[in-house]
Amino acid sequence: MNRQRREDALLLFFAGLLALTLLAGSLDRLTLRSAVPNDPRFLGELLAFRQLLLSPRTLVLMLTCFVPFLLITAYLILVSASERRRQQQRRSLLLEIFLWMLAFASLRFFVDSGLFGRQNGGNGVDPGLQLPDVPEINFVPQVSSTASLFTGLLLILLLIFGAWMLWRRLHPAPILVEQIGSQAEAALEELRSGADFKNTILRCYAEMCRVLNQQRGLQRDRGMTPREFEVRLWEAGLPAGPVSKLTRLFERVRYGANQPQPHEEREAYACLEDIAAASGKLE
Amino acid sequence: MAPLSPLRSVDLLSNLALLIAAACFSAGYIRTGLFFGAVLTLALVLFWLFARQRGHMQIFTSLLLGWTLLAVAGMSLGVAAFWILIGYLGILAAHDLEGFAVRLQTVNRLQDPGRLVATHLRRLLGVTGAGLVLGSAALVAGLSIDFGSTALLSGIVIFCLILGIGFLRFHREKQR
Numbered sequence: 064m065n066r067q068r069r070e071d072a073l074l075l076f077f078a079g080l081l082a083l084t085l086l087a088g089s090l091d092r093l094t095l096r097s098a099v100p101n102d103p104r105f106l107g108e109l110l111a112f113r114q115l116l117l118s119p120r121t122l123v124l125m126l127t128c129f130v131p132f133l134l135i136t137a138y139l140i141l142v143s144a145s146e147r148r149r150q151q152q153r154r155s156l157l158l159e160i161f162l163w164m165l166a167f168a169s170l171r172f173f174v175d176s177g178l179f180g181r182q183n184g185g186n187g188v189d190p191g192l193q194l195p196d197v198p199e200i201n202f203v204p205q206v207s208s209t210a211s212l213f214t215g216l217l218l219i220l221l222l223i224f225g226a227w228m229l230w231r232r233l234h235p236a237p238i239l240v241e242q243i244g245s246q247a248e249a250a251l252e253e254l255r256s257g258a259d260f261k262n263t264i265l266r267c268y269a270e271m272c273r274v275l276n277q278q279r280g281l282q283r284d285r286g287m288t289p290r291e292f293e294v295r296l297w298e299a300g301l302p303a304g305p306v307s308k309l310t311r312l313f314e315r316v317r318y319g320a321n322q323p324q325p326h327e328e329r330e331a332y333a334c335l336e337d338i339a340a341a342s343g344k345l346e
Numbered sequence: 347m348a349p350l351s352p353l354r355s356v357d358l359l360s361n362l363a364l365l366i367a368a369a370c371f372s373a374g375y376i377r378t379g380l381f382f383g384a385v386l387t388l389a390l391v392l393f394w395l396f397a398r399q400r401g402h403m404q405i406f407t408s409l410l411l412g413w414t415l416l417a418v419a420g421m422s423l424g425v426a427a428f429w430i431l432i433g434y435l436g437i438l439a440a441h442d443l444e445g446f447a448v449r450l451q452t453v454n455r456l457q458d459p460g461r462l463v464a465t466h467l468r469r470l471l472g473v474t475g476a477g478l479v480l481g482s483a484a485l486v487a488g489l490s491i492d493f494g495s496t497a498l499l500s501g502i503v504i505f506c507l508i509l510g511i512g513f514l515r516f517h518r519e520k521q522r
Contacts, residue, residue, distance in 0.1 A: 083480075
């Protein structure tokens with residue numbers, strides 16, 4: 064991690080810890096009151112707002128906002144050449160539909176739960192109605208504690224989901240060669256720390272298969288030999304020499320009965336270093 | 347006297363952390379007059395030792411949940427927060443050291459285990475110290491803020507911790 068990114072991450076982390084400390088120090092003194100105001104004028108405005116939310120015009124507006132996103136995503140799926148990109152766009156389409164349904168359901172939930180006034184009292188309210196003369200209003204909150212708890216949990220989940228999406232957007236998955244290089248470096252680290260050599264090679268090879276499948280949609284069929292897979296690795300931009308040597312080593316470890324010899328261990332070590340260096344990650 | 351092996355020293359420190367946790371929880375509950383809390387603490391310690399004998403990390407994690415519930419119950423029942431804080435930090439350290447010991451045992455060859463253990467212990471000490479300072483600050487502070495500020499702080503906590511930890515883990519994985 065470079066210095067700037069490390070500092071950014073640490074800054075975020077410490078800001079979170081500070082906020083958590085403040086939150087922990089204040090929760091025992093927090094007093095919760097009803098979220099529904101007692102001001103009659105404000106109640107009138109809320110009832111008018113509720114009418115607006117329930118109106119067909121609002122529904123049409125929501126649809127108008129949603130349909131272009133839907134059409135654009137569908138168009139992108141149709142014209143996209145890459146299978147991986149099509150998969151991502153299909154996921155985006157599902158997410159858009161889910162979010163729209165969630166938004167609509169939340170709106171209905173809030174309106175129906177009575178947060179914006181009583182269900183039967185909203186019709187025929189004149190927004191300009193003068194209500195300051197009403198001396199006292201005996202208002203009973205309509206939202207049950209279960210509904211409040213559910214809404215709070217929903218909001219927290221939405222926040223977590225939003226943070227996760229933001230993180231994914233800020234940090235897209237590294238490109239194939241970088242990921243393969245990372246796996247090679249992880250395997251190297253294991254070798255240095257004395258892990259079982261045979262398992263390390265097998266794991267590194269399996270990770271490469273997985274990454275290729277994820278990033279390029281290339282599935283290593285049961286019938287595909289290591290040699291055929293080697294060609295795929297060349298196509299991915301990895302250096303031919305080390306990849307070939309590593310493939311031979313994998314074949315010997317995977318299909319041979321003997322334990323790897325010391326010189327093979329050194330050879331594999333050098334191959335892994337070369338693969339990692341090819342991705343520009345090994346100093 | 348021969349020097350302790352790195353694994354043995356981790357085991358000893360783990361036992362010490364468990365002992366501190368058990369002593370603090372028991373003391374806190376007994377001083378409040380809640381003797382059943384001390385009994386529950388003793389039961390959790392016995393389960394912990396049993397889990398160590400079996401070497402299952404999943405059991406330790408389940409037991410950590412039990413300790414958490416004991417801490418929450420203690421706070422609700424009026425046990426002094428100081429005992430709960432120290433005890434909980436102890437059990438977190440013990441949990442971390444148990445996991446570290448299991449990982450040490452599973453690695454066949456290590457070039458310099460002493461240095462690895464020393465680095466891990468330094469980090470653990472730093473995290474535990476920070477936890478003690480921040481936890482004490484939260485207990486002593488006694489701030490009064492309104493609901494909006496509480497909601498805002500909650501949002502900041504969720505965003506900053508998820509993004510911060512995510513960044514650190516992501517880049518550490520890439521560095522490996």
